[in-house]
Amino acid sequence: MNGKLIGIGVGPGDPELISLKAINILKEIDVVICPEAREGKGSFAFEISKPYIGESAEILNLTFPMVYDRDQLTESWKSNADKIEEVVNSGKSVAFVTLGDPAVYSTYMYIVPMMIERGVTVETIPGITSFCSVAATANIPLTTWEETLGIVPLQKDLTTAKKALDEFDNVVIMKPSHGSRELAHELVERGLEDKFVMISKVSTGEQNIITDIEVLKNEKVPYLSTMIVKRKGF
Amino acid sequence: MNGKLIGIGVGPGDPELISLKAINILKEIDVVICPEAREGKGSFAFEISKPYIGESAEILNLTFPMVYDRDQLTESWKSNADKIEEVVNSGKSVAFVTLGDPAVYSTYMYIVPMMIERGVTVETIPGITSFCSVAATANIPLTTWEETLGIVPLQKDLTTAKKALDEFDNVVIMKPSHGSRELAHELVERGLEDKFVMISKVSTGEQNIITDIEVLKNEKVPYLSTMIVKRKGF
Numbered sequence: 001m002n003g004k005l006i007g008i009g010v011g012p013g014d015p016e017l018i019s020l021k022a023i024n025i026l027k028e029i030d031v032v033i034c035p036e037a038r039e040g041k042g043s044f045a046f047e048i049s050k051p052y053i054g055e056s057a058e059i060l061n062l063t064f065p066m067v068y069d070r071d072q073l074t075e076s077w078k079s080n081a082d083k084i085e086e087v088v089n090s091g092k093s094v095a096f097v098t099l100g101d102p103a104v105y106s107t108y109m110y111i112v113p114m115m116i117e118r119g120v121t122v123e124t125i126p127g128i129t130s131f132c133s134v135a136a137t138a139n140i141p142l143t144t145w146e147e148t149l150g151i152v153p154l155q156k157d158l159t160t161a162k163k164a165l166d167e168f169d170n171v172v173i174m175k176p177s178h179g180s181r182e183l184a185h186e187l188v189e190r191g192l193e194d195k196f197v198m199i200s201k202v203s204t205g206e207q208n209i210i211t212d213i214e215v216l217k218n219e220k221v222p223y224l225s226t227m228i229v230k231r232k233g234f
Numbered sequence: 235m236n237g238k239l240i241g242i243g244v245g246p247g248d249p250e251l252i253s254l255k256a257i258n259i260l261k262e263i264d265v266v267i268c269p270e271a272r273e274g275k276g277s278f279a280f281e282i283s284k285p286y287i288g289e290s291a292e293i294l295n296l297t298f299p300m301v302y303d304r305d306q307l308t309e310s311w312k313s314n315a316d317k318i319e320e321v322v323n324s325g326k327s328v329a330f331v332t333l334g335d336p337a338v339y340s341t342y343m344y345i346v347p348m349m350i351e352r353g354v355t356v357e358t359i360p361g362i363t364s365f366c367s368v369a370a371t372a373n374i375p376l377t378t379w380e381e382t383l384g385i386v387p388l389q390k391d392l393t394t395a396k397k398a399l400d401e402f403d404n405v406v407i408m409k410p411s412h413g414s415r416e417l418a419h420e421l422v423e424r425g426l427e428d429k430f431v432m433i434s435k436v437s438t439g440e441q442n443i444i445t446d447i448e449v450l451k452n453e454k455v456p457y458l459s460t461m462i463v464k465r466k467g468f
Contacts, residue, residue, distance in 0.1 A: 141338075
């Protein structure tokens with residue numbers, strides 16, 4: 001595993017919901033990136049991976065600020081890509097751990113094209129998504145038969161969520177923490193107040209299952225939350 | 235793990251893309267269901283699980299015919315639910331293995347409400363979906379930033395696929411084997427002929443990556459195929 005970047009999906013939170021492939025790579029890897037939102041803040045994806053990382057592995061803390069300014073983000077992606085390139089070019093294997101699956105709203109995927117452009121070998125290991133874990137925890141299907149499934153991030157004005165609720169049988173709303181009150185009212189308006197399940201910190205010791213619309217209306221929703229809405233009910 | 239049904243997502247095909255949790259359960263389970271489309275045909279989900287199943291486990295072959303007649307299907311689900319209930323009520327733990335994730339178009343999820351109705355304890359272990367594995371193999375995101383993702387099964391008349399391609403930034407088309415030619419023409423008509431990737435038997439030794447629209451137009455597509463269309467390109 002020399003001179004290569006490996007993106008690893010570490011799953012939704014339970015350290016057992018990581019793949020055997022991820023574990024085998026983490027055991028042998030030279031360097032593991034700990035992607036932090038702020039310097040020193042640590043990373044949940046890194047915490048999940050920790051038990052599997054080999055003793056001789058180096059940890060590389062990289063800061064990826066959570067801002068909405070695209071220029072600022074691109075700047076930070078480029079500067080982190082520089083650091084990763086340097087390590088990879090010294091012949092080391094580098095793991096970039098991401099919560100859930102790397103292909104679903106992850107920072108890692110902004111780095112990948114930059115690395116490929118620079119001639120770096122990239123490999124990606126898929127992971128279990130939060131929405132699959134939420135469905136499993138609730139023992140419900142995300143989608144069956146000829147039904148459709150829409151996956152959208154919650155935006156302040158609900159535009160995207162509304163479109164998905166118009167068009168799709170089942171809808172996953174990612175990160176509904178900001179705008180959860182407005183979302184609750186939208187669900188009531190559509191008669192969907194008993195057709196949703198939202199789980200915060202799914203599969204962890206702090207897991208919280210919310211199916212009561214009043215709770216959604218009134219309580220603060222943690223950042224790591226995922227909602228499934230089933231328009232035809234459960 | 236006495237007297238309980240556990241649905242287990244075994245991932246997309248590579249036996250290493252199964253979770254540690256699934257492996258630990260399969261080691262200790264009393265009975266493993268091998269869900270077959272035809273008696274004696276075997277099951278790919280079972281093949282993936284096999285290396286991890288404890289030596290003393292019993293194998294229970296259950297036939298789930300692949301037909302489109304809903305009455306016939308319901309009949310087979312009920313009769314299989316009867317058999318599972320009997321085993322669970324004898325105090326045994328029963329694993330129902332499913333390809334990919336149990337919440338995404340799986341037969342297991344038709345059995346779950348029947349078991350819950352009968353008072354059987356049900357637990358579901360999520361798995362890595364085929365579409366996450368396709369994205370990982372291609373090193374591309376399924377969805378980023380404020381983009382949306384639609385997941386649809388391919389129907390003969392393309393109605394659902396077309397609606398998804400109208401409305402969503404990224405579209406996963408599940409099981410495009412029947413109707414792949416029509417789908418190819420639809421992609422060309424929309425100028426999306428170089429904005430898709432389809433992988434058959436993803437993550438296995440027989441994996442086949444198709445990005446050439448001519449191949450999609452002319453060649454037979456295997457049943458276990460998944461397509462990602464990115465309307466904004468790669």
